Amino acid sequence: MPARRNRNIALSPSLLHHSSPHQVRRRRAVASVVTPNEAEQRRAAEIEQELQLARDIQQGLLLEAAPRIAGWELTALSLPARDLGGDLYDFLRLGEGWRGIMIGDVSGKGLPAALRMAVTRTVFRHEARRDGSAAETLARVNRGVLSEIPQGMVTMLYVRLHPHTGEIFLANAGHTYPLLINGSVQEIELSGLPLGVDDDSAYREACARLLPGETVMLYTDGVVEAENPQGEIFGFAQMYSLIAAHCHLKPRALVSLLLHELRSWTQGSGQSDDITMVVLRRRLSRLGDELRSIADDVLGPARAAQLWNQFGDRIAPHERDGEDWPSLLAEIGALAQADFGRGLSRELTQQLRLTIEEYRSADRD
Incomplete structure (x- = not known):
């Protein structure tokens, strides 16, 4: 009988680790299991991606700055909430000199x-x-919204403004009442159903003529519904009281004040809803009066009075002949910087210069 020879067989790694079909299926099943923590992370990433897309859409719709309208000051601000609500605003140039504000x-x-x-x-x-x-415009928009957005509703306030006469015509579809600010704060009470509720909704219209120096403020409910860490809302009463105490402020300063107070109220707890404000003010008829009001706004009434005691008498001649404004502004800026600092001086002279240019442009037109 022939002797048996030992054979050394080298097995490949694939053969050494060969698994049965049952074992393969089991490993695949184990690999496909996602832990709850991983599932949460994936969902959070999906939500953030969706919110970023929504932010991009919203910011693309909102104007970077309010338009300039001769004889008027306009400021618009919209701060999206954590979860991004649906606030929007818009400005339109209409026929025969009218402007639309929504x-x-x-x-x-x-x-x-x-x-x-x-x-x-x-x-x-x-x-x-x-x-x-x-x-009529809101009634047509309502029918369009019902046709294009079967689910959901929209509150909207629409203002038609004639810049030369100061006339405004307003219609309201379930939105917060606009405010008239003229030494006090008054609601312009005008109501109607939100858009997207009833196909036959009709809307009433209110009209007013804004006098020089008067302001109208439009805002969304995120302003008054901002919550502090204790769950208390900012509220209408607090907002009205704050505005009434600062009626002299111009649109940009008023919006900045409200935003500062809202941030103090929420104490960094974050917004649960968007905050949007649109403020328009009719400028004063005389340039000198408007320049003084700008000084009040930037410096405060007491400091402005101190400055105007030295320059007030020199404004009128410049107002008449329209010459040598740069020289006078340089003097005002130098004194303001010496007394109140570079920041306030720069802000003051910039606003004065822009206003002078606007008034002189209107005179040429």
């Missing part, structure tokens, strides 16, 4: 709200450019 709040949060915003603004722009009153 503020609205679309129901919902995140991407659905952003998409509704886009549709709503498109419908609004189309209808506002057609002939018709503010009330």
Whole structure:
């Protein structure tokens, strides 16, 4: 019988680790299991991606700055909430010198709200450019919203402004009342159903003529519903009291003040809703009076009086002949810097210069 020879067989790694079909299926099943923590992370990433898309849509819809209208000051601000609501505003140039100003709040949060915003603004722009009153425009926008957005509703306030006469015509679809600021704070009480509720909704219209120095403020409910860490809302009463105590402020300063107070109130707890404000003010008729009001706004009434005691008498001649403003502004800026600091001086002279240019441009027109 032949002797047996030992054979050394080298097995490949694949053979050494060969698994049965059952073992393969089991490993795949184990690998496909996602821990709860991983699932949460994936969902959070998806939500953040969706919110970023919504932010991009919203910021693309909102104007970077309010337009300049001769004889008027306009300021607009919109701060999105953590979960991104549906606040929007818009400005339109209409026929025969009229301007359109709109503020609205679309129901919902995140991407659905952003998409509704886009549709709503498109419908609004189309209808506002057609002939018709503010009330008729909202009625048409309402039908368009119902057609294009079957679910969800929109509050909207629409103002038609004639810059030369100061006339405003307003219509309201379930939005917060606008405020008239003229030494006191008054609501312009005007109501109506939100857009997207009833196809047959009709809207009333209010009209007023703003006098030089008067201001109108439009805002969304995120202003008054801002909560502090204890869950208390900022509220209408606190907002009215704050504005009444600072009626002399111009639109930009008023918005800055309200924003500062809201941030102090929430104490960094974050917004649960968007905060949006649009403020328009009719400038004073005389340039000298407007320049003094700017000094009041930037420096405060007491400091402005101190400055104007030295320069007030020199404003009138410049107002008449329109010459040598740069020299006078340089003197005002130098004194303001010496007394109140470089920052206030720069802010003051910049606003004075822009206002002078606007008034002189209007005179040439």
